[in-house]
Amino acid sequence: MKSSGTSTKLANGSGHVSKKCPECMEYMSIDASICPSCKLPVGKINKHGMASRKTDWKAYATAIAAWLFFFFYIWWAFIREQ
Numbered sequence: 001m002k003s004s005g006t007s008t009k010l011a012n013g014s015g016h017v018s019k020k021c022p023e024c025m026e027y028m029s030i031d032a033s034i035c036p037s038c039k040l041p042v043g044k045i046n047k048h049g050m051a052s053r054k055t056d057w058k059a060y061a062t063a064i065a066a067w068l069f070f071f072f073y074i075w076w077a078f079i080r081e082q
Contacts, residue, residue, distance in 0.1 A: 016049045019032070020049055020051060021038060021040060032051075041053075
């Protein structure tokens with residue numbers, strides 16, 4: 001007689017019962033979207049049991065705006081004709 005735990009897949013399909021935070025390495029439940037320890041937003045689980053980091057679009061937008069401001073300043077201060 002087979003035991004029911006070994007013959008069936010888990011509900012998440014990956015075979016993992018928890019996932020690890022990529023920042024603090026704390027275990028959390030599979031369906032958690034925020035790490036309970038470090039409060040980092042986490043995404044889906046990968047094949048190794050680690051949670052993926054969510055993309056921080058606000059940081060990307062801020063960096064692009066800073067680069068654009070820098071290039072505008074270089075143009076304004078040194079390149080434009082006065």
